[in-house]
Amino acid sequence: MTSSNERRPLAARRVPLARRASVMWRVSLVWRVSLVWRAFRLQTVLSRRSPSHALILLVAPMQTTSLLALTLHAHRPDAVASAVIAPGLIGLWVSSLDYAGRVVPEDQWAGRFTPMVAAPVPLALVVVGRVAAVVLVGVLAFAESWLVAALGFGRVLTVRSPGVFVLAIAATCLASVGTAMLLAGVISLSRARDVLQNSLSYPFYMLGGVVFPLTVLPSWVRPLSHLVFLSWSARLLRDAVHGTAHGGPLALALAAILALGAAALAGGMWLTRRLVDAARRDGTVGYA
């Protein structure tokens, strides 16, 4: 017994090109997601052994205390939301800058970089998965900050538009992963690695208006703020808490956060590829 395919001419047996492309794309997508997930799990195991990766969880309650005490001392209950949201945003930034930026250099020190480069998978996807795990730790800072406000100061922050708030957090996390990827690339390629990690915190908290509106900054600085995803996230999260995020401005803010995150991700992946290519070309893959 023979199949009908064997009796038909070869050309007729071919699966249509579009269908084949679709199947291959789906297989490729599943494979890529699986790769990112495995990298995510690897980072979770590594972070569990490194207490310093929990640093932001120690810092966030103290930061909330400082900001909230100042806000309440100034009798400005309208600014309580900013004081509670800011440590969460700072947590995401610290995770991106401090830990994600160290992913590749730490691999080089620990001797993991060589097998990773030799493996038949794109290193950029591995770094994306690992950076995502690290950034997720930063998200917990939001919960900590809310708890400190509620238990320490008796201020229970109520979110008037919870749907928008969740969307804003999700978009902010995605943008953080993209930004972390870019920072990981820049920091790995830079000779002033420690300087960058130590310096890129407060300038961005100011530019991002994480705790005060951008109108507080000098007018010549404000255009730069629009290039920092934190500025869009901070405003959107505050609006979600107050229930004032609607329509066009909401869509614009979400689009801006995602676009800035995507641009940073693309830049980070390009830098990671460049890093690997340069290391292969120069024979420095095994160097710490």
Add this chain to the structure above:
Amino acid sequence: MIHAIRVIGQATVLGFAEMGRVYTWRTWTFGWLLRLLCQVSFYALLGSYLGDPGLTRFVLVGNIVVLACMESTIVVISLAGERAQGTLPLLAVAPAGHLPVYLGRGVQWMTTGLVSSMVAWAVLPPLLGVPLPWPRAAYAIPVIVLVLVSSYGYGCALAGVALRTRGVEWLVLNFAYGIIMAFGGTNVPLSVWPAPLRAVVEYLPLVHGLQAVRGILDGAPAGHVLAQVGAEALVGAGWYLVAWLSMERLVSVGRRTGTLDHAG
């Protein structure tokens, strides 16, 4: 004594050499110093957004003085490095003893702390529209130096924790100055906090020094200022004592159990 001072001097040279591996004068100025100035401005701008110029000045002064404390406590990282790099046993067997090296290991951070807090003291108040009353503001500078010195003792004492547990030095450092920034009267007066918390905070460095600085700027009676300066000096001396006892115990236990060369 002269011998010990020479060893501290050598440890300081080593510290600056170590620092030179990370920073050039350009990256220090346009990276680290700029970051510190932004940190102070961040809180001062929040103060100006929330309240009047009085609140802005309160927050600004607090955060400038806290720079001195923050940089001094970085000694935690330098000291923890001795154990991670395996040099602690060498210090313990050195004829000069380990304490002079131990105490000189982070002097470079006191120096940079002095420079950064002085730059912030001179530049930021006029820039943010809350100028300090000169020449009275100059009298506060020796008190800021005292804060640097007392915070350094506090950092050395807490380094004892980082030397005993591997991988926690950054947690210890951030906790060390984090609680001072949160509760030490930097952004809000101490009276905001409950009495039991205030009683604990009294034993932290910076707290009395900062009150002395605020007293000088506000033209408080000399007796009040001197009492706060004396309290700051006493607190600092207490932390040096804790640091000395902690290091002595670490080395003696390490010698007895043969664990001094363990990386924590």
